[in-house]
Amino acid sequence: MKTTRSMVLVSSDPESLDRGALDVFSTLQKQITKFGLEEEIALSMITDISKHAMSPLVLVYPDAVIYGPVTADDVPRIVEEHLYKGRVVEEKQISAYDLSGRVAWLSSRKGTMPAENRIVLKNVGLIDPENIEEYIINEGYEALGTVLKEMTPDETIKVIKDSGLRGRGGAGFPTGLKWQFVKGAKGNKKYVICNADESEPGTFKDRLVLEGDPHGIIEAMSIAAYAVGADEGYVYIRGEYGLAISRMQKAIQQARDYNLLGENIFGTDFSFDIHIHAGAGAYICGEETALIESIEGNRGEPRPRPPYPTTAGLWQKPTLVNNVETLANIPAIIRNGGAWYKNIGTPSSPGTKVYTVLGNVNVTGLIEVPMGITLREVISIYAKGMKDGATFKLAQTGGSSGSIIPASLQDTPMDFDSYNKAGVSLGSGALLICNEEVCVVDLAKVLLNFFRYESCGKCNPCRIGNKRAYETLVNISEGVGTLQDLKDLQMMSDQLYEMSNCGLGQTAGSPLKDILAHFRAEVEAHIKLKVCPAGVCPMSGQRIYKTI
Amino acid sequence: MATEVKEGQDIRNMVRTLVQNHGDEKAELIPILHEINRELGYISDEAIKELSKRMNLPSSHIYSVATFYRMLSTEPRGRHVIQFCESAPCHVAGGRLVWQKLQRELGLAKGETSQDDKWTLLTTSCLGLCGVGPVMVIDNDIYGNVTPEQVPGILKNYE
Numbered sequence: 202m203k204t205t206r207s208m209v210l211v212s213s214d215p216e217s218l219d220r221g222a223l224d225v226f227s228t229l230q231k232q233i234t235k236f237g238l239e240e241e242i243a244l245s246m247i248t249d250i251s252k253h254a255m256s257p258l259v260l261v262y263p264d265a266v267i268y269g270p271v272t273a274d275d276v277p278r279i280v281e282e283h284l285y286k287g288r289v290v291e292e293k294q295i296s297a298y299d300l301s302g303r304v305a306w307l308s309s310r311k312g313t314m315p316a317e318n319r320i321v322l323k324n325v326g327l328i329d330p331e332n333i334e335e336y337i338i339n340e341g342y343e344a345l346g347t348v349l350k351e352m353t354p355d356e357t358i359k360v361i362k363d364s365g366l367r368g369r370g371g372a373g374f375p376t377g378l379k380w381q382f383v384k385g386a387k388g389n390k391k392y393v394i395c396n397a398d399e400s401e402p403g404t405f406k407d408r409l410v411l412e413g414d415p416h417g418i419i420e421a422m423s424i425a426a427y428a429v430g431a432d433e434g435y436v437y438i439r440g441e442y443g444l445a446i447s448r449m450q451k452a453i454q455q456a457r458d459y460n461l462l463g464e465n466i467f468g469t470d471f472s473f474d475i476h477i478h479a480g481a482g483a484y485i486c487g488e489e490t491a492l493i494e495s496i497e498g499n500r501g502e503p504r505p506r507p508p509y510p511t512t513a514g515l516w517q518k519p520t521l522v523n524n525v526e527t528l529a530n531i532p533a534i535i536r537n538g539g540a541w542y543k544n545i546g547t548p549s550s551p552g553t554k555v556y557t558v559l560g561n562v563n564v565t566g567l568i569e570v571p572m573g574i575t576l577r578e579v580i581s582i583y584a585k586g587m588k589d590g591a592t593f594k595l596a597q598t599g600g601s602s603g604s605i606i607p608a609s610l611q612d613t614p615m616d617f618d619s620y621n622k623a624g625v626s627l628g629s630g631a632l633l634i635c636n637e638e639v640c641v642v643d644l645a646k647v648l649l650n651f652f653r654y655e656s657c658g659k660c661n662p663c664r665i666g667n668k669r670a671y672e673t674l675v676n677i678s679e680g681v682g683t684l685q686d687l688k689d690l691q692m693m694s695d696q697l698y699e700m701s702n703c704g705l706g707q708t709a710g711s712p713l714k715d716i717l718a719h720f721r722a723e724v725e726a727h728i729k730l731k732v733c734p735a736g737v738c739p740m741s742g743q744r745i746y747k748t749i
Numbered sequence: 750m751a752t753e754v755k756e757g758q759d760i761r762n763m764v765r766t767l768v769q770n771h772g773d774e775k776a777e778l779i780p781i782l783h784e785i786n787r788e789l790g791y792i793s794d795e796a797i798k799e800l801s802k803r804m805n806l807p808s809s810h811i812y813s814v815a816t817f818y819r820m821l822s823t824e825p826r827g828r829h830v831i832q833f834c835e836s837a838p839c840h841v842a843g844g845r846l847v848w849q850k851l852q853r854e855l856g857l858a859k860g861e862t863s864q865d866d867k868w869t870l871l872t873t874s875c876l877g878l879c880g881v882g883p884v885m886v887i888d889n890d891i892y893g894n895v896t897p898e899q900v901p902g903i904l905k906n907y908e
């Protein structure tokens with residue numbers, strides 16, 4: 202197996218090419234081979250660096266060192282010093298802050314350390330999750346003690362606001378602001394809910410946090426409860442996560458035994474307890490109002506909003522709903538301060554993000570890296586490249602409500618704002634990496650089948666729209682689609698977005714929009730040529746409706 | 750899954766005990782349905798009627814909740830329930846071929862129960878085990894990285 206240690210990128214915008222970028226590239230190739238590094242170092246051209254006086258640029262990852270302007274004569278020294286001996290060639294280095302283009306720049310990645318940075322997963326796999334004492338000696342419950350003894354609720358919320366933490370459930374709403382809404386809401390009874398109904402296809406980060414570090418969630422929920430003025434909390438864990446449920450039960454009992462949950466915690470006036478509610482198998486319950494309906498003993502159908510849960514949530518009381526990964530950041534932020542956290546990641550999306558890397562790559566699994574890393578880095582460095590040296594075709598982010606990311610966006614920094622600007626979404630943190638054997642029509646069909654099945658059926662655009670979109674894709678995959686079908690798919694995507702009641706329906710159409718925007722030729726080949734270029738679709742020629 | 754077939758009075762007693770243990774708050778409905786489903790293998794009409802009386806909730810509400818959630822069933826199922834993940838990560842990892850093999854091997858389509866009540870074949874949305882896709886779950890046993898060739902051998906483990 203090829204293991205890539207480092208990645209070198211050469212800018213190839215017209216200006217760079219004009220100034221000899223191709224020479225730089227070929228010299229790099231020769232020098233890398235000369236030092237026998239061709240197995241360890243991936244070399245590519247990237248196009249989308251904006252015009253810059255310092256071009257051509259050479260970027261070295263994971264160190265995030267940028268050299269410019271580089272001529273072919275500079276290359277031997279860069280290869281020998283940096284790539285071979287590991288010393289940055291400082292005379293040729295330029296500051297990342299000067300770049301205005303779309304290449305990721307990260308203040309937290311100066312130096313030569315790889316980017317993986319564990320905050321959320323700090324304890325996962327390192328401590329015994331069933332032993333509260335192991336959590337305590339690893340700085341556990343220290344943040345709760347600090348908050349209860351030394352800080353007011355307002356000061357606590359201010360630290361979270363200063364940190365710039367944004368919700369990791371997919372929408373990226375500022376966490377401190379949400380806390381403030383709940384604190385400011387009228388009512389003497391308030392709730393804190395941890396949303397652990399993780400059901401986005403391809404996402405299992407929350408399961409690992411719950412299984413590996415349950416006390417981190419209890420501590421974070423207690424801090425949140427103190428800040429917003431709640432005395433009761435729920436952890437809503439999806440029913441399929443049996444181990445996570447039993448670990449959480451044990452952790453709650455241990456915390457009660459140590460008086461870290463219950464009455465007068467740390468000898469203060471603050472009292473708080475947590476219940477577990479196990480889900481019963483419904484994707485929609487990850488939507489916060491559906492989750493609340495489910496705890497109340499109803500079908501998990503989202504409520505119309507407003508009112509938002511922050512003012513009228515569980516049993517119509519003000520309720521704070523936070524995702525597992527969001528909460529897992531809280532104790533570290535309290536311990537180290539908001540400024541510390543803000544310094545990690547990108548200015549508009551501070552902190553780290555946990556990704557589940559899946560699909561046609563050599564290494565699948567969980568990584569936690571600063572916000573703003575690029576897809577190309579994830580694939581070459583953390584996933585150790587594409588399986589069997591195949592070509593990268595697309596990545597699907599964030600489970601089914603994420604986007605289909607074409608290869609042209611693999612140098613876009615992965616943070617909320619950069620992805621928004623590029624018209625795609627980071628979603629919940631799954632990265633399904635696909636090679637050229639994956640057909641976009643087939644992929645979209647699987648995604649829409651999921652939504653068709655998981656739609657709660659309450660509102661028509663989602664219930665009918667997903668079914669019709671799925672049937673249309675089936676017809677295209679059978680080789681009996683028409684060009685009108687493409688117009689219909691675009692229309693369905695728009696209508697799902699505009700008319701659905703909740704996030705499920707609103708994002709369900711995004712795979713349709715993405716394949717039409719980035720892979721239109723491939724979709725049209727199914728219709729005009731009756732051919733599936735990837736060789737996946739059945740193309741049976743029958744206009745039928747059938748399930749996969 | 751189902752331990753033994755319970756009828757009439759047994760079911761009513763079971764429901765009464767569950768309501769006593771959990772309390773009759775509406776919020777306890779889903780936890781109670783979970784337990785009934787585990788005991789009987791499904792939620793029978795008899796159980797819904799008794800629950801309606803004990804919890805003071807309309808049967809229609811209980812039925813609407815029981816049919817909403819995937820882990821609850823209002824139909825009897827086979828002795829062994831196979832759940833095959835049909836979400837995108839398992840699909841991309843080769844799940845399509847495993848699913849075809851599974852259907853051929855059992856002679857069942859999605860949602861069907863075999864004549865001898867041995868198997869029920871279901872598809873499911875993502876189970877959060879995507880690192881080892883394609884994934885299938887039989888009763889409580891999880892099988893990851895499944896290939897079409899392994900399917901007959903896996904099925905042989907079940908009586």
